[in-house]
Amino acid sequence: MWCNWTVIFIGLFIFRYLRLIVHIFSFWYLYKPTPVPEDPTLHPSDCTVIIPTVDPENSDFKECIYSCLENQPGAIIIVTVGRKLTAxxxxxxxxxxxxxxxxxxxxxxxxxxxxxxxxxxxVQYVETAITILLDDHVFWPSARFLPTVLAPFENPQVGIVGTNKRVRRTEIGFTSRSFWNMLGAIYLERHNFEIRATNAIDGGVFVVSGRTSAHRTKIIKSFAFLTGFTNERFFFNQFGPLNADDDNYITRWNVSHGYKVKIQYCPDALIETTLGTYPTFLSQCLRWVRTTWRSNSCSLFTDRTVWYRQPWCVYAVYLTSFVNFALFYDAALAYALCKSPLGSDRSLILLAIWIFCTKMVKLTPYFLREPQDLIMLPGYFLFAYFHSLIKLYAGLTFWVTAWGSRNLEDVSQDDAPSTGNVSYIKKTKTNPVTDSIKSKYPRVEVQIPPRLSARFAGQYGTAPA
Known part of the structure; x- marks a missing residue:
């Protein structure tokens, strides 16, 4: 029995920390951003930026537009809702x-x-080779942002490009608002570490963030993509269509259709964003974790492309996400160590030190920039363990798809039909594309924009060999 507990402890230890050790090596030694070529074939004028918004009066919106314009894209398409917001x-x-x-x-x-x-x-109005999807509260600090994210597209097999992210510290001092602001900043800092490390190993990432992402237009404008994108359902087709999880769907689509994913992690590719404080941040966390449950399950068990295209990510990202509950995992490690012949006060102290040091690995870049926030580090660790309960609750309520941080139903009431059906699209004339789909799938609510021509039918956007 004692030997069994030793095996359990070693197994738990290796399963968790093998990926961390490999990711540290990959992050620092394997990853290289794609350099901007001296004579590129793609330029900022070859980009169209799509910005969905429901809050154009927010001060972030104007700054978002200005930072985008400083990069001189060919066009910007702002998509809003209803007559009032349009005006x-x-x-x-x-x-x-x-x-x-x-x-x-x-x-x-x-x-x-x-x-x-x-x-x-x-996207139906895009006429350029590259489309950038940009959230309305995201900023591009560098005027060389677009040339930097365009560089990977010189490889025709690259279909989607992501960036490194940073949350703005809008609150300072030792206050509750500053604490929640710090939690949001650390949340994305950890994401940066993961996507840079895994992308350098097998080209995989858990998601290319929708805050800013670059795409080959022919992929996201294809008939097949838009059909699935606007009508995604989950859990044996019982729930949906989804509004959230849009970036996960796009990432999975590229992987399953043979395109490569590239993360540009460098100063010129940095984006900045704002995140809500309490209680908005908790709602955002809940939505993000529900997305993880849904999307990772889809990648592993429905789509399954990752099993042979991203084998490292299967272990280090997807399978790990189902058991990565810090509160329970750390307790299991300590309990198994205590029950094994290796257990002693000294070994428990060493394990605690090891756990602390490994948790700091992903946080070090942040605290080097913001050393004054070290005073709130104990609070961060408490939240990290509390997040295990959020994750558990999210898993038990995975079917909830509310956006969380915004009340979108209230926005939709302007100009919306009286039925309140969010999937309703008023048709003024027959559309051969949507009618063809409806004849085959009468239960699916088709939401392809009417200007999308039938000539896109069958364009699945398979990556070139």
């Missing part, structure tokens, strides 16, 4: 457009506050 957005954008005449800014309208529908509506 408001046009008033806000008019003086900005006058200052940047070289970039065409257009405002498009949907009836419902649904990010997937807004993106699908906007």
């Amino acid at each position: 408001l957005t046009k008033r806000i954008i008019a003086p900005i457009q006058a200052r940047y005449p070289n970039t065409t800014i257009s405002i498009r309208t949907t009836k419902h506050a649904n990010k997937r529908l807004q993106v699908a509506h906007g």
